[in-house]
Amino acid sequence: MKIMKRPNILLTGTPGVGKTTLGKELAQRTGLNYVNVGDLAQEGQLYDGFDDEYQCPVLDEDRVVDELEDRMGDGGTIVDYHGCDFFPERWFNIVFVLRTDNTVLYNRLENRDGSVTWSDWEKVNGRKETHFPTTGS
Ligand SMILES: Nc1ncnc2c1ncn2[C@@H]1O[C@H](COP(=O)(O)OP(=O)(O)O)[C@@H](O)[C@H]1O
Numbered sequence: 268m269k270i271m272k273r274p275n276i277l278l279t280g281t282p283g284v285g286k287t288t289l290g291k292e293l294a295q296r297t298g299l300n301y302v303n304v305g306d307l308a309q310e311g312q313l314y315d316g317f318d319d320e321y322q323c324p325v326l327d328e329d330r331v332v333d334e335l336e337d338r339m340g341d342g343g344t345i346v347d348y349h350g351c352d353f354f355p356e357r358w359f360n361i362v363f364v365l366r367t368d369n370t371v372l373y374n375r376l377e378n379r380d381g382s383v384t385w386s387d388w389e390k391v392n393g394r395k396e397t398h399f400p401t402t403g404s
Contacts, residue, residue: 272341272342273343274299274342274360274361275339275343275344275345275346275358275359275360276345276360276361276362276363277346277348277351277358277359277361277362277363278345278347278348279347279348279350279351279362279364279365280349280363280364280365280367281349282349282376283367283379284365284372285365285367286365287303290303290345293345294345298343299343299344300343300344300345301345301347302345302346302347303348304326304346304347305348307331307335308324308327308331311330313326313330313331313334314326314327315327326350328353332354332355335358346358351364
């Protein structure tokens with residue numbers, strides 16, 4: 268009898284949209300494994316240099332892919348990361364891109380990190396902004 272593999276799921280989208288919250292909840296309810304790529308990189312020091320502009324380590328994407336390859340082949344893994352372009356498409360049965368209203372997002376990031384800098388905001392939006400979103404009317 269052929270046993271179907273459990274699905275691999277990618278949760279992606281801008282930091283703060285709720286990937287981790289949803290991913291952990293989903294893992295708990297389904298028994299799928301949850302992998303946070305940021306944590307994985309930190310644990311294994313899967314970095315390649317340091318980004319002076321954003322003041323953060325640069326992810327070594329090839330090493331992340333190597334690290335995950337075997338378990339993705341087994342199926343049953345939820346991957347959480349704000350980027351997605353370097354993952355092999357064949358890994359995933361389904362991809363969810365989460366989105367949140369920018370004003371809600373701004374408030375979440377402000378609460379999480381204590382402050383949001385101009386470059387944080389440009390980074391999460393992936394482009395230059397002319398102004399921060401207003402949080403009131
Ligand atoms: N559906 C939701 N509704 C309201 N708040 C949420 C929701 N999902 C996540 N949050 C909150 O938003 C913040 C960012 O969520 P998180 O899961 O860490 O996002 P991400 O993993 O995409 O960076 C957290 O404070 C979390 O509690």
